[in-house]
Amino acid sequence: MSTTTTPRAVNRREFLKLTGLAGGGLALAFQIRPARGGSAPAGGDFRPNAFVRVAPSGAVTIVSKQPEMGQGVKTSLPMIIAEQLEVPWSSVNIEQGDFDEKLYGGQSAGGSRSTPNNYDQFHLLGATVRTMLVEAAARTWKVPASECRAVDGTVVHGSGKKLGYGALAATAATLEVPAKEAVRLKEPKDFKLLGRRIAQVDTPRIVTGQPLFGLDLQLPGMRHAVYEKCPAFGGKVVSANLDFVKTLPGVKDAFILEGNGKVKELNPGIAIIADSTWAAFSARRQLKVTWDEGKVAEESWDKFVAEARAKAASPGQRTLRRDGEVEQALASAAKKVSAEYLYPFISHANLEPQNTTAHFRDGRLEVWSPTQVPAAGVGMVTRVLNIPADKITVHLTRAGGGFGRRIGADYLVEAAAIAQRVPAPVKLTWSREDDLRHDQYRPGGLHFLQGGLDAQGRVTAWKNHFFTFGEGGQPGSGGSLSPDEFPGRWIPNFLAEQTMFDTGWPMGPWRAPGSCVFSWVFHSFIDELAHAAGRDPLTFRLELLGTRDEMPAGGGGKGKQGGGYSVARMRNILKFTAEKAGWGKKKFARGSGAGIAFHFSHQGYFAQVAEVTVSKEGQLRVDRFVTGGDVGRQIVNLSGAENQVEGSVVDGLGALLTQELNIERGRVVQGNFHEYPLIRITEAPAKIETHFLSTDHPTTGIGEPAIPPVAPAVCNAIFAATGNRVRQMPLSRVDLRWT
Amino acid sequence: MKYTLSVNGASRSVDVAPDTPLLWVLRDHLELTGTKFGCGIGQCGACTVHLNGVPARACMTPVSTVGRMKVTTIEGLAPAPGKLHPLQQAWTELDVAQCGYCQPGQLMTAAALLRDNPKPTDEDIDGAMAGNLCRCGTYTRIRQGIKRAAELTAGGKGVAQ
Numbered sequence: 021m022s023t024t025t026t027p028r029a030v031n032r033r034e035f036l037k038l039t040g041l042a043g044g045g046l047a048l049a050f051q052i053r054p055a056r057g058g059s060a061p062a063g064g065d066f067r068p069n070a071f072v073r074v075a076p077s078g079a080v081t082i083v084s085k086q087p088e089m090g091q092g093v094k095t096s097l098p099m100i101i102a103e104q105l106e107v108p109w110s111s112v113n114i115e116q117g118d119f120d121e122k123l124y125g126g127q128s129a130g131g132s133r134s135t136p137n138n139y140d141q142f143h144l145l146g147a148t149v150r151t152m153l154v155e156a157a158a159r160t161w162k163v164p165a166s167e168c169r170a171v172d173g174t175v176v177h178g179s180g181k182k183l184g185y186g187a188l189a190a191t192a193a194t195l196e197v198p199a200k201e202a203v204r205l206k207e208p209k210d211f212k213l214l215g216r217r218i219a220q221v222d223t224p225r226i227v228t229g230q231p232l233f234g235l236d237l238q239l240p241g242m243r244h245a246v247y248e249k250c251p252a253f254g255g256k257v258v259s260a261n262l263d264f265v266k267t268l269p270g271v272k273d274a275f276i277l278e279g280n281g282k283v284k285e286l287n288p289g290i291a292i293i294a295d296s297t298w299a300a301f302s303a304r305r306q307l308k309v310t311w312d313e314g315k316v317a318e319e320s321w322d323k324f325v326a327e328a329r330a331k332a333a334s335p336g337q338r339t340l341r342r343d344g345e346v347e348q349a350l351a352s353a354a355k356k357v358s359a360e361y362l363y364p365f366i367s368h369a370n371l372e373p374q375n376t377t378a379h380f381r382d383g384r385l386e387v388w389s390p391t392q393v394p395a396a397g398v399g400m401v402t403r404v405l406n407i408p409a410d411k412i413t414v415h416l417t418r419a420g421g422g423f424g425r426r427i428g429a430d431y432l433v434e435a436a437a438i439a440q441r442v443p444a445p446v447k448l449t450w451s452r453e454d455d456l457r458h459d460q461y462r463p464g465g466l467h468f469l470q471g472g473l474d475a476q477g478r479v480t481a482w483k484n485h486f487f488t489f490g491e492g493g494q495p496g497s498g499g500s501l502s503p504d505e506f507p508g509r510w511i512p513n514f515l516a517e518q519t520m521f522d523t524g525w526p527m528g529p530w531r532a533p534g535s536c537v538f539s540w541v542f543h544s545f546i547d548e549l550a551h552a553a554g555r556d557p558l559t560f561r562l563e564l565l566g567t568r569d570e571m572p573a574g575g576g577g578k579g580k581q582g583g584g585y586s587v588a589r590m591r592n593i594l595k596f597t598a599e600k601a602g603w604g605k606k607k608f609a610r611g612s613g614a615g616i617a618f619h620f621s622h623q624g625y626f627a628q629v630a631e632v633t634v635s636k637e638g639q640l641r642v643d644r645f646v647t648g649g650d651v652g653r654q655i656v657n658l659s660g661a662e663n664q665v666e667g668s669v670v671d672g673l674g675a676l677l678t679q680e681l682n683i684e685r686g687r688v689v690q691g692n693f694h695e696y697p698l699i700r701i702t703e704a705p706a707k708i709e710t711h712f713l714s715t716d717h718p719t720t721g722i723g724e725p726a727i728p729p730v731a732p733a734v735c736n737a738i739f740a741a742t743g744n745r746v747r748q749m750p751l752s753r754v755d756l757r758w759t
Numbered sequence: 760m761k762y763t764l765s766v767n768g769a770s771r772s773v774d775v776a777p778d779t780p781l782l783w784v785l786r787d788h789l790e791l792t793g794t795k796f797g798c799g800i801g802q803c804g805a806c807t808v809h810l811n812g813v814p815a816r817a818c819m820t821p822v823s824t825v826g827r828m829k830v831t832t833i834e835g836l837a838p839a840p841g842k843l844h845p846l847q848q849a850w851t852e853l854d855v856a857q858c859g860y861c862q863p864g865q866l867m868t869a870a871a872l873l874r875d876n877p878k879p880t881d882e883d884i885d886g887a888m889a890g891n892l893c894r895c896g897t898y899t900r901i902r903q904g905i906k907r908a909a910e911l912t913a914g915g916k917g918v919a920q
Contacts, residue, residue, distance in 0.1 A: 090858025090895050219854040226859035227847040229793015229833030233860060236792035244787070269776060298776070298783040301799075371797050371805060371894040372860045420795075420860030421894045452798040659854040663897065667857055670896025693802035693892065702885045704898035 066189035068149045068197060070123045071101060071142075078173065078186030080107050083117040085124035086134045087392050088222070089422030090667075091723045092660035093134045095220045097142055099657055103213045104146025104206055106170040107185065114221045119394035119414035127416075128393045130427050130529065132622035132721030135656060139719050143205055149192075151203045156191035157183050208654060217659035222418060234375045234390035234417040239445040242377070243272060245438050246300040247448060248290045249458055252313040252686040253524050254283040260290050260309040268306060270299025277437050280404045283491075283526045284430055284460055291438045297449055316524035316686030321365070324521050325466065328487040332360070332468040336485050336517025341503035349481035349513035353472025357552050361541040363749040364680035365464040365489075367688075368530060369698060372420020373455045376435035379445035384411045386445075389432050390419030397432035404433055405440060423671075424497075424529035428460045453691040460528025461681065463489040463499040467541045472513075477553030479546075479564060481513040489527065490520040496527025498534045505538055506585070506620070507546065509571055510564060524686060531671065532724040535621040539728030540676070540735070540749070543617035547736040548745060557616050557736060558598050565591055585620055586717075589650050593713055594618050594627040597648030600711050601629035608741065611635065611758065612643070615736025617729035623718075624725030625650040628669075630705075630733040634742045638756035640677075642705040642734060645669050647726055649710070652717040665710040665726045672730025674699030678752045762822050766791070767835025777823035781815075782806045784822050785832060793833035793863045797892070804891030807864035808832050814871045833863035836870060846870055849907035857895035865891045869905050878909050 066074040073081040082101050088094040098114050121127055126137065150170045157175035158165035160183065168177050176182045208214075225232050250256065257276050265274040272293045279288035290309060294300035350356060376389040385407050391397050394414045402409050419426055435448040450458075465488050472481030488499040501516060508514055530536065550560035569588035594616075598604075603616065611634055618627035631644040647665050655661045678697045682689040690696040735746040742758040763772045766789060773788045780799075785791040785808070797805035799818050806817040809831035836844045843851070846866050856862045865888065872879055872887040879887070884902050893901065 090856070090860075092857070217854065219851055220856060220859075222859060223851050223854065223856060226856045226862050227833075227843070227850045227866060228837060229791070229863045231792045233792075233795075235796060236786075238790055238792070296775070296779075296783060296787045297796075298779045298787070301783075302776070302778070369894060371795075371803065371858070371892065373796065419858065421858045423894075449796070452800070663854060663857055663900070666899055667896035670898055674896065692800050693798050694800065698892050698894060699896070699898075700890075700892065701888045701898040701901060704896070706881070708899050 066193040068152055068192070069145060071145055072105065072149045074149070074153070074185050074189040074192070076186050076189050078111070078184045079113060080105070080111060080173070080185065081113045081115055083115050083124075085117040085127050086138070087127065087129040087394065087416050087419065088116070089129065089390070089392060089419035089426065091129065091134070091422065091664065092220055092657060093129065094222065095218060096657040096660050097134065097138055098221070099213050099218060100139065100142040101146035103211055104143050105150050106206070107173045109213055109218065111173055116416055119398070119416060121395060128395060129422065130392050130424065132624070132724045135719060135721040136623060144200060144203060147203045147205050148198060151198050152192045152195050153185055153188050155195055156188040160188070160191060215655050215658055218657050219659065232418040233372050233420050234377070234388060235372055235420070235449065237377045237388050237417065237447060239377065239379070242445045242447055243293050243295060243442055244297045244300045245435070245442070245446050245448045246292050246304045246451070247434050247438065247454070248292070248304060248307055248309060249287045249454070250289070250311040250313060251457060252311070252317045253526060254287060254316055255311045255313040256288045257290060258310040258312050260307060262290070265292060265303050265307050268303040270294045270296055271303045273442065274303070275441055283524060284428060284528070285400055286404050286433045286437055287430065287458070291441070293438070293442055293446060300449075301451070313686065314524070319523050319525070319683070319686050321464065321683045324489070325362070327521070328466045328519070331519060332485055336519045338518045340486070340501055340516040340518050341508050342515050343511070344513035346481050346483045346513040346515040350470055350472045350483065353481055354475040355473040355552050357471045357548050359469050359545060359548060359747055361467040361469065361544065361747050363464055363537050363540070365461045365525070365683060366530065366675060366679040367456050367459040367461060367681060367696065368421070368423045368425035369456065369696065370419070370421035370423065370425050373452055374425075374431035374450040375448055376432045377445060377447040378435040378439035380436070380439040380442070383407070384413070385436055385439065386413045386415075387432065387436065388415045388417055389435070390417050390426060391429065391432060392419070392422050392424070392426040393429070396427065397429035400429045400433045401436045405436055407436070423531045424533065425459060428528050430458070430460070452693070456690055456692065456696055457688045460526045462530030462533070462536070463496040463527045465489070465499065465537060469541070469545050471545060471549045473549060473553050477555050479507070479511050479549055482507060482511045483515045484517070486516060486518045488518060488520050489525065490522045491525065491527055493522060495520055497529040498537070499527060500534060501538060502534070504573060505542070507542060507564060510566065525683060532621055532727040535619060535724075535728040536672070536675070539617065539619040540731040543619070543729065543732030544735050544746065547615070547732070547739065551739070556604065558594070558603050561594065561616070561618065562591060565594070586625070589625045589715060589717070590618060590620060592715075593625045593648050593650045596711070596713050597627035597629060597646060600648060600709065601646040603629060611741055613737050613740025615733045615738070615740055617732035617736060619725070619728035621728055622725040623651070623720035624722065626725050626729055628729040628733040630737040632734060632737040632741055634738060634756050634758065636758060640738065640751065640756060642673060644707045644709070645705040646709045647711065648713060649722070649726060650713045650715050651722055651725070652719040653714055654719045655712050655714070656719065661712065661722050662710045664722045666708045668724070668726035669708050669730055670699060670704050672727045673703070673705070673734060676731040676734060676749055676751055677703060678750050680750050680753070760823070762825070764822070764825055764830055765827065766830045767832060773822070775822055777821060779822045780818050781808065781820040781822055781825055781830065782817035785817060791832050791834050795860055795863060797861070802892070803861070804868060805861050805864040807867040807891065809867060809871065812871065812874070814868050833867060836866060844870060845908040845911040846873065846904065848911055849904045853900055853904050853907060855897055855900040855904045857897055861891060861893045865893065865901055869901070869908070873905065873908060873912065877912060879905060
């Protein structure tokens with residue numbers, strides 16, 4: 021039995037282009053045919069491409085290439101293939117693919133891009149395999165393929181003849197992969213699976229506690245590692261009591277790693293290797309280290325905040341956007357509103373602490389990691405540890421939460437560096453304290469805003485001095501304000517300036533980077549302007565959006581960042597959501613009220629209405645939360661999509677309620693959940709309602725765009741309920757009492 | 760030290776330090792990794808197991824204190840192999856999980872709630888489940904899941920009678 025590949029120029033090129041896998045030699049993985057004059061493929065399996073396998077038994081396996089962290093892609097993307105393949109979902113087996121971008125194309129999970137990047141390709145993949153199975157049946161029966169059709173894992177002929185996919189697999193495996201022109205896609209009206217509520221494929225394993233996650237991995241002879249880093253970011257090891265630590269029970273080794281001088285890569289530290297996790301944890305408590313903390317120890321959050329306040333009225337370091345004459349417009353405004361908004365650094369706090377298992381032997385590295393971007397890990401290991409990429413294997417484990425944290429590869433490179441010194445597979449487990457104190461944080465920020473209204477209550481001027489945090493001369497991830505960020509481009513006299521504090525603090529993408537805070541600031545301030553104008557917050561926003569349907573990128577401002585913005589889609593989703601929520605129709609008693617906000621990010625248009633009650637003692641309860649979302653034509657998995665929105669509402673609310681890190685002398689003060697409380701079930705909204713509006717646009721992702729309007733909707737509702745305007749996160753620092 | 764534990768109805772022996780938390784005995788020594796490590800200080804509930812039917816934080820329970828208490832983990836929640844507990848059934852029907860990491864702990868806490876209170880209200884649920892964090896924010900589905908499991912349990916009893 022042997023198989024070989026038979027490249028066919030035209031078909032291959034088309035197929036590869038459409039699967040996003042341009043590059044000649046890659047076809048080998050895609051099109052496996054029996055050797056010339058040879059026998060059937062090994063096992064008789066039909067493997068038309070890297071994603072689908074049809075066994076002679078009829079069993080269909082679909083490989084999920086994307087990292088799964090709870091966003092649901094291991095279910096939703098294979099659903100697309102199964103839909104077009106015309107195979108019952110209950111008969112499909114889903115397998116997690118290893119990292120192999122030559123075989124699968126991009127495998128990065130971030131930016132809500134898994135769906136838009138793969139949607140069309142996966143339709144074509146499934147439909148191509150179905151077309152080949154239909155062709156196989158037609159050849160078997162010696163009838164035209166046009167007389168055959170696929171139904172539920174079988175091909176049927178008009179005469180009543182019927183063959184299962186398994187029986188056709190061997191014949192199908194001898195066929196050319198058809199060009200995309202020869203493949204007919206199922207129409208949305210014929211969809212049986214897409215748009216339905218489908219439970220995640222890992223549910224049976226989740227609810228019965230079977231191994232799934234990175235931390236669950238067990239390998240024969242495996243050792244357990246902890247890694248102690250300097251509490252101050254990037255600090256170096258001067259000395260440590262390694263000789264003593266090595267004598268502790270269960271400890272196999274302890275050693276210092278120098279690090280590569282980059283705080284988001286391999287930090288200096290001490291590895292302790294033991295025969296169990298607890299032995300490693302216990303030994304670590306007796307570790308004594310002298311650190312060289314470096315200059316970062318001079319940097320504290322409070323000092324930066326004071327400096328920002330002192331500099332607020334001065335010009336910023338950079339002008340991000342300037343339209344019209346903002347000072348003149350403010351001077352001649354009928355009404356002027358000024359406010360300071362402040363939000364802190366926060367952590368991702370994945371519930372599964374960072375971890376990776378690595379095995380280094382014979383110059384090769386094998387890694388099991390809950391990572392969102394395996395390519396980043398491979399790249400970092402190659403760069404920092406000089407292990408060539410082709411000698412690195414990465415197995416993707418389910419991740420216990422992502423939220424952008426696992427785009428970073430610091431924990432993966434730590435595990436790899438440790439594994440180079442350990443003659444066995446080794447699992448690195450971060451403690452919760454490691455996780456909270458060595459995250460790559462969402463940067464905090466301050467905005468000093470001034471707005472002007474004319475006599476008719478229209479916004480004529482908007483000025484913002486934005487203070488952000490940088491690393492290496494650039495704002496941290498989520499710390500860059502696009503000149504196109506709404507309401508830039510909408511207001512005739514507009515000035516956005518930036519001042520950046522360069523720090524040694526690690527920052528990274530936190531779910532809907534930038535958007536998750538800018539939306540709160542701007543939609544809160546827009547609400548202030550609406551109330552100053554004496555207008556209804558919804559009407560005011562619709563007027564601000566205006567009557568044009570498209571707002572082009574740049575819009576005449578200095579910056580060309582950002583992008584085209586469909587004002588029409590935003591108007592529609594705003595009206596749709598307001599209607600679903602019954603905006604303006606409810607009478608609220610004092611202490612209760614509704615707030616509204618909208619945001620465009622990650623190609624999704626979202627509007628939200630919060631209804632809250634605040635007790636006289638200042639206790640907040642979210643009674644009802646309504647979301648309207650436009651992510652294009654097709655919701656792939658309705659249950660997964662609703663779950664993402666529900667989770668976004670809770671996540672956005674949780675960040676607003678309690679989350680803040682105090683960074684003092686270059687280190688995070690908080691260590692665990694008693695000091696960094698996350699939202700609990702008691703604080704979750706009583707009711708979350710999610711509505712999708714299908715529009716004639718490409719299908720886009722849903723992991724992030726529902727987050728940004730959550731906080732402003734809640735804060736605007738708090739104002740409606742109490743007259744208290746929230747200008748600081750988290751709410752635990754704000755007095756909400758009213759009389 | 761040698762300890763013999765009763766875990767999910769089976770007698771299991773381990774040789775570990777007396778201060779080893781039950782969590783790490785289960786995960787590292789008995790290969791029962793359904794019980795999760797989240798915080799190590801009893802704040803997140805991901806390590807919730809039952810000791811003689813009472814929810815306990817395995818990360819705060821030294822193995823030396825377990826004695827003869829019956830340990831039940833998520834792997835032992837189902838009534839029989841191939842069967843699901845009504846909560847597991849409800850979690851599947853309602854697709855409760857996102858990342859799923861906290862869910863074993865949620866299920867163990869919820870199972871004790873339902874045993875003591877077969878028809879919990881939202882307030883009862885919030886009160887019982889307040890110690891279990893879900894970072895993905897599946898709280899509204901957890902409430903629904905517990906109510907659905909209550910229905911399934913009541914229905915099941917009806918059929919059996």
